[in-house]
Amino acid sequence: MTTSSRLDPVLARIDDTLPQATERLLALLRIPSISTDPAYRAECDRAADWLVEDLRGIGFEAAKRPTPGHPMVTGHAGGAGPHILFYGHYDVQPVDPLDLWERDPFDPQVEDTPKGRVIRGRGASDDKGQLMTFVEACRAWKAVHGTLPARISLFFEGEEESGSPSLVPFMRENAEELRADVALICDTGLFGDSTPAIVTMLRGLLGEEITITGPSKDLHSGMYGGIAMNPIRVLARIIAALHDDQGRVTIPGFYDGVPELPADVAAQWQGLNFDAQGFLGEVGLGQPAGETDRSPLEMIWSRPTCEVNGITGGYTGAGFKTVLPAKASAKISFRLVGQQDPLKIRESFRKMVRDMLPPDCEVSFADHSASAASQMETSHPAFEAARIALSDEWPNPAAYVGCGGSIPIAGHFKTLLGMDAMLIGFGKDDDQIHSPNEKYDLESFHKGIRSWARVLDALSR
Template structure:
């Protein structure tokens, strides 16, 4: 591909200039959660809109009730695929500042003992460095070919680090403008320094809080012990019933919609060299506690869970108090996979609790939100094209992984815009995002640019 070769060569020749552009963005303290930095958030948005306009995008800063969005469009060849690229320009606070080696908003390039280089600054990896890899790939295509291989819309958010309160209303209002064939999300990691990754699945979640009530007031355990119903004991028994001896959840219908992992994907995961001992050992554990017939990667990437996040009842202060509490509370989160229905899970849990209540006890429930899992079809042609493109750039072939947590924007794209998302990022687990001395490897920044160039070229000839 002669045109792609010239684009890649341009990126190599202009790496230093691209670092300067990233540094200009990193110097802007766009901390979204602190109102004192509202003007800086706008300044970051204006910087990005100006940069995109300079390379031929129709770019604008779009106001919201909170921090502004940046939306930019660029035409592609007739009949070419349309991609929506998402990133966020806001960053986390830098506290505790004393733990930073230098000013968090004065980026520096550090050469390590092995000769590798890294960019150190707040936002270097999360997410300014990541989003700039895509913009630099577009810049290279424009410089070398005068156009882009796809129709490209760029959508940059300014509130990701503060809960994205403006995101859903903005997507609803601008649905037709932002809908594309596929979304590209950069806020993720590689598998390791030599192996790129595409995250194909995100677990959903249901949050529930239950309160078990019995007597009209707290009781003296000497006067009433043995005769009065104890909500703490009732709650503990119900929670214990949720899992069987093999780690499976016993709530009826809980596994409805849970698809088995394809053998081909399981083989890829088995070949990742993942150490269950190291994974658990880092947090002082040694024995996997999930479903006994599943690997740890399956447990955290492709299986649903029921976890107890907090239990409270009776006297919990200093010293001792002989009391039978009038009520007991628990917070429970369910991580969902495949086609599990959040509301069906919620209803099944509440029925499970209610059916186990003894005489004189009642249960009250509080909804703490819910969202379905996201799963890119394993046979998606978009996925195949991106996987090949990434494998052509890095020392080792790209792998398809999953994520145990959630990225809300991916669910919003699926629900509101009807789009699948390719989650491709070049961060590493030791980048210290949200922490002092956040960094982004120069290899991630450089090869990330080259990777996006390859992906854009591949998707430009992809399915429509």
């Protein structure tokens, strides 16, 4: 484990003040800042006020910034060296179903479990605990050295769990204030339990809903079966045609802009020893079902997908009804990578569907999302500096990883502010975010604070 002479006392301070840091997190967790429910609007305001007061106590110029929805919180503190922007969100998910919680979700406590001590409560992992790891690292630096190791800006959102309607307008209106050399986002997790990860690729998302209409009304299958076109049969044929026998998507031009995985990243992923059978076994499956010539981690992180998320049509109630439906619908999502263009894929998909329609059938489309993928430039020196710093704190070396989901804020930093973002988090797969009994390991909180102290030291040098 390597440290710099100025870092050693900061790490010691973090260790000595962990009980006080934990108490501050518990205080923030007690505020039920559920952004999606209007009944909790005042609580979201209260959480923003709590953060502003806490940040001012460290020496940040902090403010609660109004939006049409819940407020943003910004903070700025001077220092020599690069300008670093840190993003997190203080709003949380609803707690339903409440009866599945083992304690009041807004009465957080530190609990002993067979796997170690955890902080239990809504928002512990997503995202208040993660947000506070960075704040506490700044607090320790300031306490030891009287200043921060770099110029730091903080940007905390209050609507992440409700679609972020105010985010993009706020970023556009305050671009000069928010623009920095690099952005840090703490809303991800470790790989496994002890391997720190820097997410460098996020898949985009395209959502399509198609409705096939045939006869003017539902038909009796005894009278019309065989002679009348059944929209469910048409829909099933279209869905079946979306993949070939090797698991590749068949939409013309779908793979345009899909990059091959760089050799060094492929080697890192190979070294993670991902257990695909174990991963699938947790959900009652056993064999990967994607592109047959790709590794399991490629399927999850760096390859595009086409998945059917829901099908409706005909009679789906109890019992049996011999009916030919007038219409059938499907919701289909595409996870995108690299330079894939969601609008071109939408156009190609719709043309493919129209070309497959038989006589007497029509199709209508509804779009639900269209966002491109985000790929970070790991050649930026901050990335390798952060990776080495994280490796010094955890048992296993840090790795550049992908993320199968979509985190829009990372793309917004790139497109709106022209800056790369590093996604570094310390959550674990069993943190039960968005579910009852959410938790954040006390080790994740403690080592997360230490990790950010190391990263700040590395980036400022």
